[in-house]
Amino acid sequence: MILTGLLCGALLGFVMQRGRFCLTGGFRDMYIAKDNRMFYALLIAIAVQSIGVYSLIQLGLIEFSTGAFPWVATIVGSFIFGIGIVFAGGCATGTWYRAGEGLIGSWIALFGYMAMSAIMKSGPLTPLNQSLQSVQLPKNSIAESTGLSVWVFISIFAAIVLWIFIRELRKPKVVIPTMKPKRRGLAHLLFEKRWHPFFTAMIVGLIAILAWPLSEATGRMSGLGITTPSANILQYLVTGDQKILNWGVFLVLGILLGSFIAAKGSREFRFRMPDTKTGISSFIGGNLMGFGASLAGGCSIGNGLVMTAMMTWQGWVSLLFIILGTWTASYFVFVRTNVKKKSLNSGTSITTV
Structure with a gap:
């Protein structure tokens, strides 16, 4: 049963690679390019998962407990994570699937991410991690906090997402010149045709639903998750403890495998070595992500896609501060850097306040 994690991860990695489902680029583009499409795609995936998972809960097929809300750790950690994904060039899942494309910079970021996650969860920084997470509010569920049914919030959210979906599809389409298809039939659809982000999001949402019963069948009472399984891989390599090899570990390894298959099939796989500056940035970003x-x-994924779908304070507060962290880093890495370059090229001076 644990191998279902590998299958689920392979599906997720394949879909994300082919659909270019990159939340780092999506959050960054909201600020720099004023392009919200990838953020809207994330909302679609959240809505699909929320409806599906709570339907499974209501049918008694899976169990879920929201627990308490570690608000300080969520705010601080999510903001740092948002900064980290900009330096790393991809979020946790994005780093896994980009590594499957042969991007060496993503492998560097991935190592930093796995190492720091392990240090935080079972290493010298564990006391700090536990101390900040101990500052909690008793209720994490938005429904329990308000006394309303969770379906009220799901219905309102789904209605808003449906309105956004219809509005975006009604906008005039920008025709992008494409080369004549070299393949036909299923091969063209899977490996050559450009995937719409909303279509990709719906499949991601369905995979996220599937992850719950598959994971819980092995005793892991959760859905998609990237950070702890990534740390578990390094912990296993150091300790050799086979108990660490759970469903989640096979999930993240499956993402790598699925992305590799997609990249090879679409002829996008190739090893790309970063320059020194990019390599250092990737490693720093990976460590910030893990922390x-x-x-x-x-x-x-764990907070921004799953815990939001479960209608928890942790999920939505985390998503907000991940975006704010991404925007903050984007300002210093992209916006301010470009301003300095333009000023130097024009011969004008920069006055800092």
Whole structure:
């Protein structure tokens, strides 16, 4: 049964690679390019998962407990994680699937992410992690906090997402010139045709639903998750403890495998070595991701996709601060850097306040 994690991860990695489902680029583009499409795609995936998972809960097929809300750790960790994904060039899941494309910079970021996650969860920084996470509010569920049924919030959220979906599809389409298809039929659809982000999001949402019963069948009472399984891989390599090899570990390894298959099939796989500056940035970003995600109790998937779908304070507060962290880093890495370059090229001076 544990091998179902490998299958689920392979599906997720394949879909994310082919659909270019990159939340780092999506959050960054909201600020720099004023392009919200990837953020809207994330909302679609959240809505699909929320409806599906709570339907499974209501049918008694899976169990879920929201627990308490570690608000300080969530805010601080999510903001740091948002900064980290900009330096790393991809979020936790994005780093896994980009590594499957042969991007060496993503492998560097991935090592930093795994190492720092392990240090936070079972190493010298564990006391700090536990101390900040101990500052909690008793109720994490938005429904329990308000006394309303969770379906009220799911219905309102789904209605808003449906309105956004219809509005975006009604906008005039920008025709992008494409080369004549070299393949036909299923091969063209899977490996050559450009995937719409909303279509990709719906499949991601369905995979996220599937992850719950598959994971719980092995005793892991959760859905998609990236940070803890990533730390578990390094912990296993160091300790050799086979108990660490759970469903989640096979999930993240499956993402790597699925992305590799997609990249090879679409002829996008190739080893790309970063320059020194990019390599250092990737490693720093990976460490910031591992620190922030461990502290916040989840990454852009664990909190931003799963805990938001479960209608928890942790999920939505985390998503907000991940975005704010991404925007903050984007300002210093992209906006301010470009301003300095333009000023130097024009011969004008920069006055800092």
